[in-house]
Amino acid sequence: MAVLLLAEVNNGELAMDATAKAVTAAKALGDVTVLAAGASAAAAGEAAAKIDGVSKVLVAEDATLGHRLAESTAALIVSLAGDYEHIVAPATTDAKNVMPRVAALLDVMVISDASGVVDADTFERPIYAGNAVQTVKSSDAKKVVTFRTSTFDAAGEGGSAPVETVSAAADPGLSEWVEDKVAESDRPELTSAGVVVSGGRGVGSEDDFALIEKLADKLGAAVGASRAAVDSGYAPNDWQVGQTGKVVAPDLYIAVGISGAIQHLAGMKDSKIIVAINKDEEAPIFQVADFGLVADLFDAVPALTEKL
Amino acid sequence: MKVLVPVKRVIDYNVKVRVKADGSGVDLANVKMSMNPFDEIAVEEAIRLKEAGKADEVVVVSIGVKQSQETLRTALAMGADRAILVVAADDVHNDIEPLAVAKILAKVVEEEQPDLVLAGKQAIDNDMNATGQMLSALLGWSQGTFASELDIDGDKAVVTREVDGGLQTIKVAMPSIVTVDLRLNEPRYASLPNIMKAKKKPLDEKTAADYGVDVTPRLEIVSTAEPAARAAGIIVGSVDELVEKLKEAGAV
Ligand SMILES: Cc1cc2nc3c(=O)[nH]c(=O)nc-3n(C[C@H](O)[C@H](O)[C@H](O)COP(=O)(O)OP(=O)(O)OC[C@H]3O[C@@H](n4cnc5c(N)ncnc54)[C@H](O)[C@@H]3O)c2cc1C
Ligand SMILES: Cc1cc2nc3c(=O)[nH]c(=O)nc-3n(C[C@H](O)[C@H](O)[C@H](O)COP(=O)(O)OP(=O)(O)OC[C@H]3O[C@@H](n4cnc5c(N)ncnc54)[C@H](O)[C@@H]3O)c2cc1C
Numbered sequence: 001m002a003v004l005l006l007a008e009v010n011n012g013e014l015a016m017d018a019t020a021k022a023v024t025a026a027k028a029l030g031d032v033t034v035l036a037a038g039a040s041a042a043a044a045g046e047a048a049a050k051i052d053g054v055s056k057v058l059v060a061e062d063a064t065l066g067h068r069l070a071e072s073t074a075a076l077i078v079s080l081a082g083d084y085e086h087i088v089a090p091a092t093t094d095a096k097n098v099m100p101r102v103a104a105l106l107d108v109m110v111i112s113d114a115s116g117v118v119d120a121d122t123f124e125r126p127i128y129a130g131n132a133v134q135t136v137k138s139s140d141a142k143k144v145v146t147f148r149t150s151t152f153d154a155a156g157e158g159g160s161a162p163v164e165t166v167s168a169a170a171d172p173g174l175s176e177w178v179e180d181k182v183a184e185s186d187r188p189e190l191t192s193a194g195v196v197v198s199g200g201r202g203v204g205s206e207d208d209f210a211l212i213e214k215l216a217d218k219l220g221a222a223v224g225a226s227r228a229a230v231d232s233g234y235a236p237n238d239w240q241v242g243q244t245g246k247v248v249a250p251d252l253y254i255a256v257g258i259s260g261a262i263q264h265l266a267g268m269k270d271s272k273i274i275v276a277i278n279k280d281e282e283a284p285i286f287q288v289a290d291f292g293l294v295a296d297l298f299d300a301v302p303a304l305t306e307k308l
Numbered sequence: 309m310k311v312l313v314p315v316k317r318v319i320d321y322n323v324k325v326r327v328k329a330d331g332s333g334v335d336l337a338n339v340k341m342s343m344n345p346f347d348e349i350a351v352e353e354a355i356r357l358k359e360a361g362k363a364d365e366v367v368v369v370s371i372g373v374k375q376s377q378e379t380l381r382t383a384l385a386m387g388a389d390r391a392i393l394v395v396a397a398d399d400v401h402n403d404i405e406p407l408a409v410a411k412i413l414a415k416v417v418e419e420e421q422p423d424l425v426l427a428g429k430q431a432i433d434n435d436m437n438a439t440g441q442m443l444s445a446l447l448g449w450s451q452g453t454f455a456s457e458l459d460i461d462g463d464k465a466v467v468t469r470e471v472d473g474g475l476q477t478i479k480v481a482m483p484s485i486v487t488v489d490l491r492l493n494e495p496r497y498a499s500l501p502n503i504m505k506a507k508k509k510p511l512d513e514k515t516a517a518d519y520g521v522d523v524t525p526r527l528e529i530v531s532t533a534e535p536a537a538r539a540a541g542i543i544v545g546s547v548d549e550l551v552e553k554l555k556e557a558g559a560v
Contacts, residue, residue, distance in 0.1 A: 010473065069478065070441065070451050079546040093471040096437050097453045100406065102440035109407045109526040112436050122530060127434050131325035132334055135530040174450035174484075178466065178477040191472075219560065231491065237456065238474045243435065244490060246472070252559045263321070269538065273559045275550065280541075290541035291553050308560055 001030030001120060006089035006098070007048050009036055009068070013091075014044035017192035018241025020051050020154035022090040025147040027053040027155070028117045029086045034058070034161075037076055037168075038068030049161040057161050062168035067177040068094045074101040075169040081106060081142065085120070090296060091146035099146050108140035115151040129243040129266035148210075149191060149247035150270060183236055190222040190239065195252045198224030198241055198268070201232060202257020202278065202297055209234045211297070212256055215305045224248065226258045242267035257297045276303065309363045309460070311354040312422035313388065314413055315347040315370050317379040318433040331531045334433075343379045343541070346428025350488045352495040353458060354426050355387035362460050363424075365389050369416055370500045371409050373397050377511065384506035385498030391509065392416060396516035396523050403434060408516070408523040409444035415519040417447060422483065429454050429487040440487035445446075450480035456491045 003026045009016035014036065015017045026032045032053055036045035037060040045059035058080070077098070081087060087102060089095035091113045101112035115133070116124035122137045123145060190196065197219065199212035209229070216223045225235035227242060241248055243266040253271035258264060260276070260283055267275070269288050276289035279296050286292040294298055319325065320340040328335050343351075357363035368383040369392040372375040380391035394412055396404050404412075417425065430437035444451035452458075452467030456475070459466040460482075468477045470489045480486075498506070516523050544550045554560045 067476070067478075070444075070453070074445065093469075097441065097451070100436075100438035100441035101445040101451065103438070104407060104410060104445035107407075109405055110436070110438050110442075111527065112438060126535065127532075128319070128325040128334060129432065129435065130535055132327045132532050133535050134532050137530050138527055140526050173481075175452070175478050175480045178479050179469075180473070181475040182473045198465060203440040227490065231386070236474065237470045237491065240328075240470060243432070245431070252554070260459055262324075269535075271559055273554075274538075274541070275554070286543070288538050288541075290538075290557075291550055292541060292543045293547065293550050294543060295547070305551065307547060307551045308556075 001139060002084045003030045003032045003086040003088060004077070004084040005034050006077065006095060006190060007034050007036045008042060008090055008092050008094060008236065009038045009041055009044040009283065012038055012040035012043055014047040016047060016187070017154055018090040018092055018149050019048060020148045021149040021152040023051050023053050023155040024152045025117055026086070026088050029120055031055045035060065035072055035077070035080065037065045039063050048162050050157045050159050054159055054161045057163040058166045058170055059163060060166050064171035065168055068098065069175045069177065070097045070101050072168065072171040073098045074105060075172065077102045078105045079169040080166065086140070086143045090143045090149045096148050099144055103144035103238065106142055106144065107143045108142050108144055109138065110136065111145045111150045114145050115148045115162055126206050129170065129262050130269065147160065147168065148247060148303045150247045175218045183238065188220065188222045190224055190246050191248055193222035194250050195219045195221035196224050196248055196250045197221045197254045197256065198257030198258060199229055199234065199256050200226035201228035203229060204232055206234045211301045215254070215301055218305050218308055226264050255285050256301060258285055259283045260288065309366045309424065310365050310367065310420065310422040311357060311363045312417065312425045313347070313350045313354050313366065313368045313383070314427050314439065315351060315368050315379050315383050315426070316344040316428070316431045317341050317370060317372055317376040318344045318431055321345055321432055323461050327532055327534050333401055333529065333532045336495050341375070343382050344428050344431045346430060346488055348495040349490065349492050350426040350428055351383045351386050351388060352493050353488060355460060356493065357460065367392065367420055367422065369394065369413065371396050371404055372402050375400065380511055382498060383526040384509045385503040386496060389509065391511040393511060393513045394516060394519070395513065404435050404523050405525050405527065407526065408521060409439050410446055411521045412444045412447040412516055412519050415521065424483060425485045427485065427487045429489050444485040450484045452478060452480045452484060452486045454489045455486050456489050458486060458492065488548050546555055
């Protein structure tokens, strides 16, 4: 059984954490070939060759593959698909853009956000914002799957798989890239951080969000936010945690001024330890918290930052 | 320009979901159903394009059980001009997979010849996040997914997308499929007079068979289970106690 795994490549660099977690999930299915595609992807391919469990790396470099445009990337994957029973990727926004397109071109259903592998045809996936877990068995000849990275441990490094180059498929030329707005940050990446501190509407303003950031920096943590905080302009969109944002499962998640709506819980309830700070003792967030503190965040957060 | 908006009837986002005791699925009998929140945003955006003089007709389509009529009426009350219901299931528990939905939509597109399809980025029941991309693949059209800004500029659309790293802006050739994210707009509520007017707007009824599309699922649902529950936690009395507990647990 052969598996083709689309590596997460950002501006020529391998996103090691997301890719290595998907490799762990994919290893259970068969021999893993990693595809590194992009305008520049050779360095990403070299990095992927070191992930334990990878048996081969394919590098596709072409200007049309830059910025992970869905049409050209999907065309490339379909051109390679013949050799593989499984075509998989970490469930990043890039892969969620590309993989359903690949599946439809192959006339198969996509299995999005799988959180478990039962066997080569059968996968577990959360539905209804994580309120239920469904086990689904595919009858398609090829399986196109994205894996929820927060539920798999990253494969180690130490391998040395052979690297080959492949050429891009004909680009349908339907889309062009205009610009990226990426916030530069020295903080750890949200989906791979060991500690996440998130703020909600209760924080009250963009300026006061600095309280959350200070606590995060003290802990070497990533910063997250509820949708309400993002909608209100306190935090950028890529900090949103939840059903429609990022799914995180750090060792420690600190939710500050967040009520605990089901859509938010969907993105963080698998964290190892959850701390909630909220002035309303009835807030639903306390139902999932290991340690709850009923307090005004404007007193509690500075005090906590100082005492840690 | 004609805009086609697929809308899905789903469990209301405020309803607490219950897994059926026999593990066969989620209980949808007698629960409140609404339009998928992302689809409300897509309908709103289409109506705004019409109000801005950029679109001249907004057609909404739903695929599923007969009751999806209500969802279509809601879209008509918001301001859509016309609706198409494609009956493809007779039990509310029978959801149609994105691949089959996309195949039916592709036929509807063939018939209606829209310049733009505006879909939700995902449906909050199955969280598949697939239909728009699949439709785009079947039509060989461009796709702009997870849009938080949309600007139609002649035969191109400029789409700002919410992605893991922040925001990406792309320019896609029309006709195109754009799937919408939460921050694109805030959908309006339908007023009572508009709800009354919507009852007279045209609503065509078709079946999946009319389009010759096989909706047999490719994925068999083996079982549906409750997620693992978290052990109950404790309420601490002070910041000091919190710090102490975190240290004991080895978390800091
Ligand atoms: C389709 C859909 C998708 C969604 N996806 C997401 C998602 O991905 N992520 C997400 O987060 N949400 C999502 N939501 C929104 C979600 O339903 C909630 O509206 C949102 O999570 C609420 O954010 P919040 O907890 O910050 O705000 P609120 O619910 O307003 O809670 C604010 C909390 O702050 C507390 N507070 C106020 N002041 C203080 C103070 N001084 N000190 C301490 N506590 C204080 C209050 O007691 C309250 O509990 C989605 C909704 C829909 C419909
Ligand atoms: C008998 C049966 C068994 C099934 N078994 C499984 C199973 O085992 N596992 C599984 O995951 N799924 C199964 N399905 C299908 C599944 O329940 C959903 O149909 C699929 O996952 C839906 O994805 P989604 O609605 O989240 O679509 P998404 O791709 O997330 O929806 C995105 C957008 O597409 C549009 N859209 C989607 N559906 C419709 C619609 N019906 N009408 C109009 N517009 C629409 C909307 O604009 C929506 O916002 C089964 C279906 C049937 C009938």
